[in-house]
Amino acid sequence: MRKVWDIHGGIHPPENKQQSMQHALTSLPLAPELVLPLNQHIGKPAIAIVAEGDTVLKGQLIAKAAGPISANIHAPTSGTVSAIEDRTLPHPSGGSGPCIVISSDGKDTWTKLDACENYQSLDHNTLLEKIRNAGIAGMGGAGFPAAIKLNPRGNLKIDTLILNGTECEPYITADDTLMQTRAQEVVAGAQILAQLLGNPKNVLIGIEDNKPEAIRAINKALSDAENKQFEVVSFATKYPSGGEKQLIQILTGREVPAGKLPADVGVVCQNVGSTVAAYRAVRFGEPLISRITTVVGEALEIQRNIEVPIGTPIGYILEQHGFTAANVSRLIMGGPMMGFALNTADVPVIKTTNCILAPSRVEMPAPPPAQACIRCGMCAEACPASLLPQQLFWYSMAEDLDKLEAHNIADCIECGACSYVCPSNIPLVQFYRASKGAMKQHAIDKEKSDRSRARFEFRQQRVEKAEVEKEAKRAARKVAAEAAKAKLAAKQAADGESPKSDGTADVVAAAIAKAKTQDLSPEVQLAKLERALSSASSRLDRTLARAEEAEGEKKDAILARVKDAELKVSDAKTKLADFQARENG
Amino acid sequence: MKLVILATLPGLITLSYFFGPGTLINVFTAGIMAIACEALVLKLRQRPVMFYISDYSALVTGVLLGLALPPYAPWWVIAVGCISAIILAKQLYGGMGYNPFNPAMVGYVILLISFPLEMTQWAMPRTLLAEGQALTGPIDGLAKMWFATPLDAYTGATPLDVFKQNNSQLVQHLYDTKPVFSTGRWAGAGWEWANIGFLMGGCFLLYKKVFTWHAPVSMLLALSVMAAMFNDGGSSNSGGSPLFHLLSGATMLGAFFIVTDPVSSATSNKGRMIYGAAIGVLIYLIRTWGNYPDAVAFAVLLLNFAAPFIDYYTLPRTYGHSKARRGTEKEVE
Numbered sequence: 001m002r003k004v005w006d007i008h009g010g011i012h013p014p015e016n017k018q019q020s021m022q023h024a025l026t027s028l029p030l031a032p033e034l035v036l037p038l039n040q041h042i043g044k045p046a047i048a049i050v051a052e053g054d055t056v057l058k059g060q061l062i063a064k065a066a067g068p069i070s071a072n073i074h075a076p077t078s079g080t081v082s083a084i085e086d087r088t089l090p091h092p093s094g095g096s097g098p099c100i101v102i103s104s105d106g107k108d109t110w111t112k113l114d115a116c117e118n119y120q121s122l123d124h125n126t127l128l129e130k131i132r133n134a135g136i137a138g139m140g141g142a143g144f145p146a147a148i149k150l151n152p153r154g155n156l157k158i159d160t161l162i163l164n165g166t167e168c169e170p171y172i173t174a175d176d177t178l179m180q181t182r183a184q185e186v187v188a189g190a191q192i193l194a195q196l197l198g199n200p201k202n203v204l205i206g207i208e209d210n211k212p213e214a215i216r217a218i219n220k221a222l223s224d225a226e227n228k229q230f231e232v233v234s235f236a237t238k239y240p241s242g243g244e245k246q247l248i249q250i251l252t253g254r255e256v257p258a259g260k261l262p263a264d265v266g267v268v269c270q271n272v273g274s275t276v277a278a279y280r281a282v283r284f285g286e287p288l289i290s291r292i293t294t295v296v297g298e299a300l301e302i303q304r305n306i307e308v309p310i311g312t313p314i315g316y317i318l319e320q321h322g323f324t325a326a327n328v329s330r331l332i333m334g335g336p337m338m339g340f341a342l343n344t345a346d347v348p349v350i351k352t353t354n355c356i357l358a359p360s361r362v363e364m365p366a367p368p369p370a371q372a373c374i375r376c377g378m379c380a381e382a383c384p385a386s387l388l389p390q391q392l393f394w395y396s397m398a399e400d401l402d403k404l405e406a407h408n409i410a411d412c413i414e415c416g417a418c419s420y421v422c423p424s425n426i427p428l429v430q431f432y433r434a435s436k437g438a439m440k441q442h443a444i445d446k447e448k449s450d451r452s453r454a455r456f457e458f459r460q461q462r463v464e465k466a467e468v469e470k471e472a473k474r475a476a477r478k479v480a481a482e483a484a485k486a487k488l489a490a491k492q493a494a495d496g497e498s499p500k501s502d503g504t505a506d507v508v509a510a511a512i513a514k515a516k517t518q519d520l521s522p523e524v525q526l527a528k529l530e531r532a533l534s535s536a537s538s539r540l541d542r543t544l545a546r547a548e549e550a551e552g553e554k555k556d557a558i559l560a561r562v563k564d565a566e567l568k569v570s571d572a573k574t575k576l577a578d579f580q581a582r583e584n585g
Numbered sequence: 586m587k588l589v590i591l592a593t594l595p596g597l598i599t600l601s602y603f604f605g606p607g608t609l610i611n612v613f614t615a616g617i618m619a620i621a622c623e624a625l626v627l628k629l630r631q632r633p634v635m636f637y638i639s640d641y642s643a644l645v646t647g648v649l650l651g652l653a654l655p656p657y658a659p660w661w662v663i664a665v666g667c668i669s670a671i672i673l674a675k676q677l678y679g680g681m682g683y684n685p686f687n688p689a690m691v692g693y694v695i696l697l698i699s700f701p702l703e704m705t706q707w708a709m710p711r712t713l714l715a716e717g718q719a720l721t722g723p724i725d726g727l728a729k730m731w732f733a734t735p736l737d738a739y740t741g742a743t744p745l746d747v748f749k750q751n752n753s754q755l756v757q758h759l760y761d762t763k764p765v766f767s768t769g770r771w772a773g774a775g776w777e778w779a780n781i782g783f784l785m786g787g788c789f790l791l792y793k794k795v796f797t798w799h800a801p802v803s804m805l806l807a808l809s810v811m812a813a814m815f816n817d818g819g820s821s822n823s824g825g826s827p828l829f830h831l832l833s834g835a836t837m838l839g840a841f842f843i844v845t846d847p848v849s850s851a852t853s854n855k856g857r858m859i860y861g862a863a864i865g866v867l868i869y870l871i872r873t874w875g876n877y878p879d880a881v882a883f884a885v886l887l888l889n890f891a892a893p894f895i896d897y898y899t900l901p902r903t904y905g906h907s908k909a910r911r912g913t914e915k916e917v918e
Contacts, residue, residue, distance in 0.1 A: 008904070245904060245905065249904070255904055255905050256905055257905050257906075257907075258903070258904075258905040258906050259905075260905075369636070371636075371640055371681070372640075372680065372681040372682030372683070373682050374642075374681065374682050374847050374848050375682070375847045375848055375850075375852060376796070376847040377796075377797065377847060377852065377853075377854075377857075380852070380853065380854075380901070381797070384904070385903055385904040385905075386901045386902060386903050386904055387901075387903055388852055388853060388900065388901065390852060391852055391896070402913060403912065403913060405915075406900075406910055406911070406912055406913045406915075407900065407910075407912075408903040408906065408910065411903050411904060411905055411906070
């Protein structure tokens, strides 16, 4: 038996897992319309590559990943693109965003898939590309594009691959069902992921001990596959053991340093659902277009797990399960701890939808009004990140962002254990989410103002520098002029002539001095003057040539320019002559 | 909160058994007055009165103050105490959850400083009664309380008073000669049992996980260690044995019902251990070398002041961080 570690805090809410395990996994008749939001994952929204009216086949790419942190989206069935428009998103904000809407043609015709039987021989990049193309994003709920996790930055050595089959959240049994019904695929997927990561020393499949059937199924699949390297690790049921950081701590005793990734401690963690999706992508070329979702709650007649195409509207699913709108206290996507309430059933299932919860009013009454925080500290006892939620709450209310930062609010995983144990019924996590948002905004604002301040200061410096340079030049000219004047006076005195102060002479002397300060030797000056002359004369020639070609008003203008050029030529000639005279004489 | 009130019962019953119904009357009166004060201010602040009253926090404050007051205290003493505790120390700071000081202790200290005579007249325990004398009855007690009808010699020195006024006598001599000790078992008649009563209530609350062990245990430990250090075998300079200190005055009431008040104490478990230990040390210092025979209220209030300071240095180490941070520290990579 492998050693497992304990995590700090944690809670034991009623599991409520048996309701949805009464029926076998099934699927529903196809919904007439599927809605596919372009952003179902963490990162940039995908870019639609179909247009309204296009016919699409099941599995066909309809939106391309925008950059590395993004994910492809594929048509979950065949039909026509009836609209690309903003629809309400399954998101806590209840806001809307761009979606591709597909009207099903009912035939469910597959596009041609790129299956591969002996995928073991594929190289790293091909495998990764297959997984990336399939648009797999963390199916445990976070929706982080899987391909990125599977390709850790160059020099990081991965010694442990963890498959997350914990599913610690109450009510949800989607991963449990998946492990029971598709254990071979989980194991085969694990083999692919291990191969991708350079066959790490440990491949652990973490499952809470409240899922004995799943543990048995996976163990059987492992022995069938004659796989002795992989290991199922079961551990005591406690929420939130299934959080990535928590699971890593339970199975390896390591903590992912703040602000770092699991790969930094040599661990990669993938949800079992994502693992199966990776297997199907590599083996059959199937993109991620459906998933197992738990449909549960006392406001439904049937509670079970279904395999459902991504994009199926929640309302349609509820209809198929005998939903009574009058009984439901609130509709939740995800579990009771980390899920969020939906304002409308008119949103689709997306890649991260592991549960649709429709509890009755008796089952999940409206929360009682919040009372004052008495700092009892039960939240701190329950916090899996060893934070002080009561202090975070206090500083959240005061909007003291510095204190929040110092109390490590960034390390809050928003599991909701603190809210669950709070005797004053304070929705603590909502406060932290709001504060995190405020901090993000503050950081953006600060960066903006920092940047404009830097810009301003740089300009200020540049202006000052120019000023200083100008001043230095001016001073140098002054010194040179004075020196020249003194020299002239001395020369005149030596020549015995009476010093005559003539303004023009001063200017000429200054000009000569300036020429001297520029350190130009006579040869260079001569060359410069000759160059000026030749360029002036060639300009004159060019202008003359054009004057001959031109007519009318234009000719007058060009003739004026000819005059100008002639003047310049004569000017240059004079200067050259002067210089030669001066040099020779 | 209801559990806390329930847990005071063993202490309340032993106090009433040994010293007469005075404490019981105190608790009832203070409880009602505290709720009345709370309701009044909530009304003035235009807050939902019933919503806040039903959190029982005002009742708890009243009950704790009632337990701490001398039996048969005049009604106006209780009234001033409740007004100070609820209105001054709690509601003026923003009510439940916002008070930096323990309200019951603020009320107690204001009374102790303002009305030293009324506040130092403890009743005699039943074991000290003269032949033929009975404990004060409820009727007489109420008459004393509301109409200042005098009672026959009902007061006596508490064990802590005796130690305070020790005229160069050995501890053993005190135990032998002073009736409050000679009729008791370990730390003075009545008091030892009242403290054991509160200890039992405290253990019940610990078992019910109303609070963690950190603050009370560290307070009792610190007090015992101090007492053991300065016991010096029972000379006339002795401050008393650890057992004496654990079972006298308000030690157990303080440890399990006052120090554990989460609002005004330090936040983290580590912080609460420091908080409790400092209170234990201060109790001993004030009892032995200060001007007041007992010291729980002063020690608690002083540490209430220090709680934010303790919090600053006792943040727990967060997951993924190599060490604990300070309250406002910027993290350096």
